[in-house]
Amino acid sequence: MRVYVDIDSCEGCGMCVSLCEEVFCLAPDGRAGSKMFNVPQDSEGDCFLAVQFCPRHCIRIRDIRKSKGNGIQNFEL
Ligand code: SF4
Numbered sequence: 140m141r142v143y144v145d146i147d148s149c150e151g152c153g154m155c156v157s158l159c160e161e162v163f164c165l166a167p168d169g170r171a172g173s174k175m176f177n178v179p180q181d182s183e184g185d186c187f188l189a190v191q192f193c194p195r196h197c198i199r200i201r202d203i204r205k206s207k208g209n210g211i212q213n214f215e216l
Contacts, residue, residue, distance in 0.1 A: 140178045141201045142186055146170045148197035155193055159185035177203075 142162060144155075151169035155162075161182045166172050178186050178200070190198045 140183055141176055141203055142173045142178050143199045144171050144173055145197040146172065148195045150195050152194060155189035155198060158189045158192060162186050163189060
């Protein structure tokens with residue numbers, strides 16, 4: 140599973156870091172980013188929570204394991 144943050148939409152609330160500090164961090168400019176491109180399997184549950192509770196809905200995840208054709212499939216939450 141891969142994760143991206145749309146930093147243009149991020150308000151820097153820190154919710155994602157609180158829910159999944161293994162994957163997310165706040166940059167010096169106050170916006171969130173992911174520490175890694177590929178999310179470890181044991182952090183996927185917390186990463187889903189971060190997606191669900193992000194007030195700006197600016198976290199995107201993709202499941203590369205379910206890939207068919209073009210290799211990428213988006214989760215719909
Ligand atoms: S929860 Fe969303 S808005 Fe808040 S810091 Fe994380 S990515 Fe930004």
